[in-house]
Amino acid sequence: MGQDEGDVTVTRRVSPAEPPVEPGVAAVPSLSHAGFGLDGRDGDHRPDKPEEACGVFAVLAADQAVANLTYFGLYALQHRGQESAGIAVFDDVKVRLHKDMGLVSQVFDQEVLERMPGQLAVGHNRYSTTGSSKVCNAQPVVLMTRLGPFALAHNGNLVNASELRASLDHLAGEFTSTTDSELIAFAVQEAVGSGLGWNAAIRAAAARCRGAFSLVIGTPDGLFALRDGHGIRPLVFGMLGEPEQGQWVASSESCGLDIIGACFVDDVQPGELIHFRQADPIPERQRWCEEPSKLCIFEMIYFARPDSRFFGESLYSYRVRIGEVLARENPVVADIVIGVPDSGIPAAIGYSHASGIPFADGLIKNRYVGRTFIQPTQAMREAGIRVKLNPLPDVLCGKRVVVIDDSIVRGTTSRKLVAALRDAGATEVHMRISSPPVTHPCFYGIDTDTQDHLIAARLTLEEIERHLGVDSLSYLSKEGMVEAAHANSSHFCTACFDGNYPIDLDEEVRSSKLMLEPTGLAARV
Numbered sequence: 001m002g003q004d005e006g007d008v009t010v011t012r013r014v015s016p017a018e019p020p021v022e023p024g025v026a027a028v029p030s031l032s033h034a035g036f037g038l039d040g041r042d043g044d045h046r047p048d049k050p051e052e053a054c055g056v057f058a059v060l061a062a063d064q065a066v067a068n069l070t071y072f073g074l075y076a077l078q079h080r081g082q083e084s085a086g087i088a089v090f091d092d093v094k095v096r097l098h099k100d101m102g103l104v105s106q107v108f109d110q111e112v113l114e115r116m117p118g119q120l121a122v123g124h125n126r127y128s129t130t131g132s133s134k135v136c137n138a139q140p141v142v143l144m145t146r147l148g149p150f151a152l153a154h155n156g157n158l159v160n161a162s163e164l165r166a167s168l169d170h171l172a173g174e175f176t177s178t179t180d181s182e183l184i185a186f187a188v189q190e191a192v193g194s195g196l197g198w199n200a201a202i203r204a205a206a207a208r209c210r211g212a213f214s215l216v217i218g219t220p221d222g223l224f225a226l227r228d229g230h231g232i233r234p235l236v237f238g239m240l241g242e243p244e245q246g247q248w249v250a251s252s253e254s255c256g257l258d259i260i261g262a263c264f265v266d267d268v269q270p271g272e273l274i275h276f277r278q279a280d281p282i283p284e285r286q287r288w289c290e291e292p293s294k295l296c297i298f299e300m301i302y303f304a305r306p307d308s309r310f311f312g313e314s315l316y317s318y319r320v321r322i323g324e325v326l327a328r329e330n331p332v333v334a335d336i337v338i339g340v341p342d343s344g345i346p347a348a349i350g351y352s353h354a355s356g357i358p359f360a361d362g363l364i365k366n367r368y369v370g371r372t373f374i375q376p377t378q379a380m381r382e383a384g385i386r387v388k389l390n391p392l393p394d395v396l397c398g399k400r401v402v403v404i405d406d407s408i409v410r411g412t413t414s415r416k417l418v419a420a421l422r423d424a425g426a427t428e429v430h431m432r433i434s435s436p437p438v439t440h441p442c443f444y445g446i447d448t449d450t451q452d453h454l455i456a457a458r459l460t461l462e463e464i465e466r467h468l469g470v471d472s473l474s475y476l477s478k479e480g481m482v483e484a485a486h487a488n489s490s491h492f493c494t495a496c497f498d499g500n501y502p503i504d505l506d507e508e509v510r511s512s513k514l515m516l517e518p519t520g521l522a523a524r525v
């Protein structure tokens with residue numbers, strides 16, 4: 001399907017293998033990292049793990065197949081969003097945009113990529129936080145201005161989306177989506193329309209936004225990369241080839257650089273705007289805003305890939321370290337330590353190092369599980385359908401087991417997991433969580449459910465132990481989580497563990513996640 005609008009061509013693919021997806025209709029379940037069951041969601045399809053919001057990626061490189069490079073970058077960032085994917089490519093004449101519902105490998109094939117030549121590409125993987133799961137909400141957002149078209153991809157979530165939308169109400173007839181990302185794009189368009197150049201227009205638009213936003217923006221004058229003042233969502237940049245070639249790449253995580261052989265240069269710093277120009281070996285870096293750094297610490301614990309680098313080391317190393325701290329803080333007598341694949345494995349290895357209890361593979365993950373549109377029947381759910389994880393009785397039978405997971409949100413999948421470990425013969429199950437209790441919802445681009453569904457916001461430790469059916473349950477302390485990062489403790493957002501939101505939330509936003517008077521474990525923070 002294609003649509004040519006002069007400077008911008010939009011295409012969309014619906015393969016015969018996929019269910020029909022019409023704009024404004026589709027509601028497609030996404031995968032969590034480590035759900036125990038069909039897709040990490042329970043019967044009402046709410047996630048039982050925090051779900052990442054989005055991944056952004058961009059390449060500026062003449063004489064390179066930028067669409068293909070962006071495809072691979074998005075492929076590396078697939079864990080950040082599985083509902084839709086899109087790439088916009090600029091050549092000297094026009095912008096070609098292709099986006100659709102599905103995984104990167106479902107949305108793009110070689111034929112589509114070959115129809116997207118150019119020197120600058122902007123790509124996006126989406127998991128919906130603001131705006132529902134519809135193809136019209138897929139990104140990048142491409143808009144026209146008096147200076148030509150631009151393509152914007154956003155990771156994060158604005159907390160003043162209603163206010164921004166109200167200020168752009170005169171453009172409401174032109175909105176094609178329900179996302180805050182499109183509002184940012186319209187703010188850029190409006191600023192350009194008022195006579196500003198790209199750089200000033202992007203800064204002016206960013207100044208109207210409050211919340212989390214890591215942006216990559218392709219323009220006829222090159223590529224811009226920007227992070228909000230607190231730098232809540234990550235964004236890094238690197239280069240392809242030799243420095244004098246001036247070929248630049250921006251990515252939500254460094255694993256996106258690695259996959260295409262780009263070398264890491266630096267983080268886009270919190271409150272920084274970087275302008276990369278075609279074949280220019282020196283990008284223009286400037287602060288558009290000064291705020292204290294508040295990187296989402298959940299990126300380090302769980303969301304970002306373990307091979308992505310934060311603070312000069314891979315997250316694998318950090319996650320092993322928090323496992324070591326967890327063992328020191330919460331020892332237990334047991335025969336084996338197992339991790340919930342994949343995100344619980346490094347912390348389980350760390351727990352094993354520090355405790356001396358042998359590490360074992362007690363849970364096998366189906367690594368080839370893709371998104372499925374087939375939902376299990378109620379009878380299948382009750383029978384404990386195990387699509388993603390399967391316990392190994394040979395390893396577990398007769399053993400006192402320490403099982404390490406990265407977090408508990410609602411507790412529904414943890415409860416099934418514990419039952420399955422006991423079915424496999426574990427004599428004791430001690431659950432250790434490599435993060436503090438999740439007691440507050442996230443408003444900055446992560447789906448952690450409403451507060452009334454967070455098990456640690458409602459129940460005491462003993463009640464959670466009983467609910468999960470474990471012999472014991474302990475969490476990593478907040479101090480241990482932050483100290484293990486080897487970075488200044490004030491540099492992180494830890495709001496979902498302590499309710500200290502670094503960006504003010506007005507009542508309308510708070511009530512959207514049913515913020516409550518704290519009870520249960522939440523009453524302790």
Ligand code: SF4
Pocket residue numbers: 232295296297298299441442443444445446493494495496497
């Ligand atoms: S509230 Fe939690 S998930 Fe959200 S940005 Fe802060 S630390 Fe990350």
